[in-house]
Amino acid sequence: MASALPLGEPAPLDGLLPASAAIGANDRAFGVYVHVPFCRVRCGYCDFNTYTASELRGARQVDYADHVIAEIRMSRRALEASGVPDRPAATAFFGGGTPTLLPADDLVRMLGAVRDEFGLAPGAEVTTEANPDSVGPDDLARLADGGFTRVSFGMQSAVPHVLAALDRTHDPARVPLVVRWARDAGLDVSLDLIYGTPGESLGDWRRSLESAIAERPDHLSAYALIVEQGTKLARQIRRGELAEPSDDLEADMYELADELLAGAGFEWYEVSNWATDASHRSRHNLGYWRGDDWWGVGPGAHSHVGGTRWWNAKHPAAYAERVNAGLSPAVGREVLDPPARDTERVLLLARIREGIDIPSLPAGGRHAVAGLIADGLVDAKAALAGVLTLTRRGRLLADAVVRRLLE
Structure with a gap:
């Protein structure tokens, strides 16, 4: 079950922002986040706003790119009507879910709408998340040809029993293949890891870190597993089928990660993120930490412009209904x-x-x-x-x- 949306005031149907959102806008970077909420299977630890084919009810993946493109066009008009000055997108990030469950051409079309409506700044960072078993060499080459510059693979672990506990479906042997294919396509590579999975030892975690480092990614993220209420994992722990993650072990795992990554030439730049140098830090994620502006597109996506935050309808069918009616998909907002x-x-x-x-x-x-x-x-x-x-x-x-x- 996906996490609940926050409380807030109703968002206006026209998507317009208060005058305060425009103040100082030229001093803030602007990015676009595109949420693709589709997954082949639901991982037991995940409470993101994602849906398998059996959960869609009234929405079709084949129509999704058109709905996103419609919202991107709507967002451009709303910003202009709200007096927010034009700024090209410095970053674009396609997250999920598994964006690469959609055809590469659909992702490229959605990026094309960002380029058409906002423009992309010179040297813009354009990232998509991907599972190792959701892309092949042709997909990655098409993404690179279409303007993507970076791919973030959800590796999570190199240890089969840890992947099984997380309900991840890929074979660890697939990771070196997809990294090579991404390199061949000219894409920068990030690997995402999770630590603290029930049953994962410090030795297991070392193996995952060493396997990730051996691929020489440009960037690596390592996140402590959080047991979210309402997930399959939380129910398994409550029933005693799995042990709850240990805070002390997770601290040891973090220290090991920082030690091994530093020794391999990575530098930390955010608590859970390391890069080979400053040029390979995720500029999109840094925009969140620095309080920059971004427009979040898609069901359940969150946005922020000048101290105003808002969030879209969660379910893809509800989202599509609003977009098709020419209404803002935003259902709530807060002005800080x-x-x-x-x-x-x-x-x-x-x-x-x-x-x-x-x-x-x-x-x-x-x-x-x-x-x-x-x-x-x-x-x-x-x-x-x-x-x-x-x-x-x-x-x-x-x-x-x-x-x-x-x-």
């Missing part, structure tokens, strides 16, 4: 006031390597810095230069650091 935006800024910037300018912190946060340094949570050298940056221990306790900065 200045205190909420300041709090969010600290919450997000604390997670990335570039950190937060200490003078910009609230008074309580500035006073907390010395104690955070003493506790080994904040880098002392960076703090002397006026920037708050987390140490490895600080990254493990990032939420606790943020609470102290906001007290």
